[in-house]
Amino acid sequence: MSLPPAPPPAPPVPPTSRYFPVGTAVYVTPAGEEIAYLRRRFIPPPEAFQLLHLYSVVEGDRHDTMAARLLGDPEQFWRLCDANAVMRPEDLSHPPGGRVRVTLPEGIVVPPNA
Numbered sequence: 001m002s003l004p005p006a007p008p009p010a011p012p013v014p015p016t017s018r019y020f021p022v023g024t025a026v027y028v029t030p031a032g033e034e035i036a037y038l039r040r041r042f043i044p045p046p047e048a049f050q051l052l053h054l055y056s057v058v059e060g061d062r063h064d065t066m067a068a069r070l071l072g073d074p075e076q077f078w079r080l081c082d083a084n085a086v087m088r089p090e091d092l093s094h095p096p097g098g099r100v101r102v103t104l105p106e107g108i109v110v111p112p113n114a
Contacts, residue, residue: 013038016075018079019038023038024038025037044106046083046085049101049106050103051103052104054099055070057094057096059096062090063080063081063092063093064089066093066100067079067080070102077089077092082106083103
């Protein structure tokens with residue numbers, strides 16, 4: 001009796017992750033051990049995003065609550081970070097009164113008057 005085929009390996013990150021498109025690589029140690037890792041991700045320039053509107057930060061905003069309110073998913077805060085050239089997510093919400101660019105995902109452009 002033979003064993004059923006093994007299921008295909010699961011991707012290392014979900015499709016909604018900022019790391020999904022970067023792919024993986026394998027490092028082989030001098031001892032021959034293979035270590036899989038995620039490739040380096042470069043933050044795209046803000047010009048790569050089409051602006052939808054500007055959001056004014058209010059007292060008490062956090063990166064996850066802004067993403068939930070503006071994008072419908074608190075785990076998508078990284079899209080706000082990318083569109084605003086922010087490395088540390090907490091910088092999105094400081095100072096109150098600051099402006100946050102809300103954009104389409106990278107590379108998606110809607111023609112004018114569409």
